[in-house]
Amino acid sequence: MSAVQSNLSASKYGYDMVVGTTQASINATMKQFLLKFDGQEFVKIYVYKKDVPKGQSNYIETDYDAYKKTLGFDPFDIPNDASMDDEKVKKLIANFFAFGFKTKMGLPTTFPISSLPNIIELDKGNSSVSYHLYCKEFQVVNLTPGGYGGGNWINLSQEGGAAPWIFRFTVDLDLYGNDSVFSHLPKDVQSQVKNLCPGSMFSVQQLYLNLNTAGLESTPEIKNLSPTSDVYIYLTKIFLNKYFENMQNNSKSSTNPDGNYLLGYSIKPSCTGDSSSIAPTDLNFMISPYLDSKGNATKAYDMYTLNWLVMTEYNKMPAPVQFEWNWVDEAKKTDYHGAMAIKKGIFTNFLSTVLSPTLKSACIIPNCNVHANFISVKFKWGYKKETSPQFYQVVNDGTSRILTYNFSRKSHSSDTHIPNWGNIDYNYNLKTDVYLEGRTIRTVTTATVWLHVNGGWGVIVEGNCSKFKSTVVYTIGVNSYGNLTVTGGTPKIKDLSDDMNPNLWSKIATLGFIDGLIKTMKNTTQGWMKNFMTGHKNRIESMLNGSGVWVFPGSQTFVFKNAKFSNSQDLVTDVTYVEPSTKMIAKRSALKAAASVAATIKTPEAVS
Known part of the structure; x- marks a missing residue:
């Protein structure tokens, strides 16, 4: 029983974030x-x-x-x-x-x-x-x-x-x-x-x-x-x-501007320079016992956790309810001190905000035209890029899928000039889904161009002129300062296109024109989609690892490791209290500067 069972979305919990650290x-x-x-x-x-x-x-x-x-x-x-x-x-x-x-x-x-x-x-x-x-x-x-x-x-x-x-x-x-x-x-x-x-x-x-x-x-x-x-x-x-x-009588006054909360010691927490991706708006505490394999509380008090229950965006704080899992596995008690869990919806919304800007580059608006005259029928096709913002939709279907997006556009044209006539349908569809599983973010994208061409001599061609499916698995991690890292694997692209060769009569009737049209269309769209799907990986990595990187709160307090998704898609990371020595602070500052991350190390007095 460990934080991998975290399910903060359950109705009896509902906390936006929980941090639990052991008594020891x-x-x-x-x-x-x-x-x-x-x-x-x-x-x-x-x-x-x-x-x-x-x-x-x-x-x-x-x-x-x-x-x-x-x-x-x-x-x-x-x-x-x-x-x-x-x-x-x-x-x-x-x-x-x-x-x-x-x-x-x-x-x-x-x-x-x-x-x-x-x-x-x-x-x-x-x-x-x-x-x-x-x-x-x-x-x-x-x-x-x-x-x-x-x-x-x-x-x-x-x-x-x-x-x-x-x-x-x-x-x-x-x-x-x-x-x-x-x-x-x-x-x-x-x-x-x-x-x-x-x-x-x-x-x-x-x-x-x-x-x-x-x-x-x-x-x-x-x-x-x-x-x-x-x-x-x-x-x-x-x-x-x-x-x-x-x-x-520890409130501030004209003679005691800081408030002597601890018999002469004034606490002065500072928020300057914090770059956390979520802003807490409410806080409460709760103690969690250490549970055995049957879910019963034990007397292993050193493994009990003090839990910070956190809400964001001024959401109402639910009443404290005991968790059905341990935040730290006793077998790992020497490896880390606690865990931090972010509710699925919080990270899902963040991921949607980061990834949605990549969508419009994969969205095209097809256009086609047919022109018939006394002696011939000519077909033309083309497309333009979608310019308006596109957004993922959040999914809660009980699976590991958390985001989905569908884009479809159609174009049709027909013309008749006896004895010649023709029509063309040129449809485009893009579907992409995002899954959170274990230590991975998985994206599955399918782009399809469907083509239907008719002429006076009958159906010339019909089917998926171009259809590609790309799967990319991104492995998540977290550096010591709470910055989520993402490494993408090589996109696995499958060519699911139909065999679109026109029949012999169509080739003869169009003097080979339709044959050349189909090949040109297929090669152009396949090449464009391959380039997009290969580049999609780089764009996602750049956005997740760049200035918009997800930053866990608590960078002054914890060292982070082992980022993962729980069975219910909460974003979870192990935390260890950082030693607040000058040497450690200097080391952390130097590494942060070298990594060019947005988070800022505070003064030694502010570090725990």
Whole structure:
């Protein structure tokens, strides 16, 4: 069971595009991203204020830099074992210090990465996930002034512990429900979470934003700490309350133009230079379990996929419905990280747009003429090219055929001059079909010239003067940057023309004229059609591989390979997360420039 079974056209699905990546690949890639991510230091300190309006907290945030200047030192520098008689602690008491925390988002580097649990676990079903929030650095301080229970000073840091502090949340990634957590976020935050830029919307940076913003549902547990320990109590009291508060007040403002979505780190997705062939207009998420051969969900959670459900052209987003196939075959889990599927109709319309301009060059309008006089009958024929645009028609007949086109034109002429008379019918028909099968696009074209000539001496000739059938198979591929490639095989041309030799009496009666006419007509039309059918291959390849090439979205995020058509003609490609190193970016940029493709590599900050 794999993406080759994708059938997005089925009425119960209807998504224009789906991207599914495994839990294992998301975690491996996100850990690499967070190891290299150097977020801004985020500091909050609070002082105690006795007289506040009713209903307001006595703990008031104060400016960190100004407060340090007032104190003459940094509260975070006071060691954990400082006594209440310490001069600096006394100064904190005099300036009503309450508590504070200092943190940087990212992955802690003081612990082996292999010991760190998954950042995201797809274990909740539907659109909910378990999310482990890590911090690269973390320090919390708290002052309890003297009283009946005695005072104390606490200064604890993650680095001094045996294991990192991990905050486990349940996050609802449902971006569709009217009463979802996401629906209650400010509109500008929603637009940042539902990033519809094709190049960056699938990046782990964007997913990291979604995890921290889209819908934190529950008060988290803190792994590796006893719920009765001081650090647990103060992390809950200080950090988590302010974390949730930050999530609720992360909209843009005059003092915060970017919105501090991640405690000091602002996500800035960019759409500049994207050349994807489809433009997403709506997005939702869904979790897919890994199914066994009978279609039953297993507990192979690393093979579960997070699915981006995408709509285009402002089509309405259908409700999430579980797929009946796996996006990644477990046997191939080391070869690629996920799959991208484009609904049959999306690619069919694209292919029709690309191929239709080639049609009119194969369309001719026949003309013929008969002139009879007292002593002879003369026949003339010719044609002109069709100049108006011609278009393929979309086919949904349950077969692999997706496009068809028929063109027919007729010409007739007759004349009588007793004792001579004659008539001629000159008909032209072109039929071409396009099929999507496996890794191929197959075109089958048949061009026919039918001729019927009568004279005073009877039927001179009748039949398919010229009939050729051409079959060309184009093998599709995809390069690393999401550009579809097409290689055409040699056209297989069959001559299906009838034997059009006039009978002996016709040759004698016309003094050999009709014999020469038929041969000239046949040779001319056959030669023209052979040239067209041979050139048809080159025109199609040029259009598909040129400036109008199909480009998969996600070029900043994925390396693409193994393009193919599913059993239901969805366009499918395997995807692997790209390593966002400077070397890789430079290599990708150089190769793109050499290939002269339309897609543009973004800055390193935008690459996932």
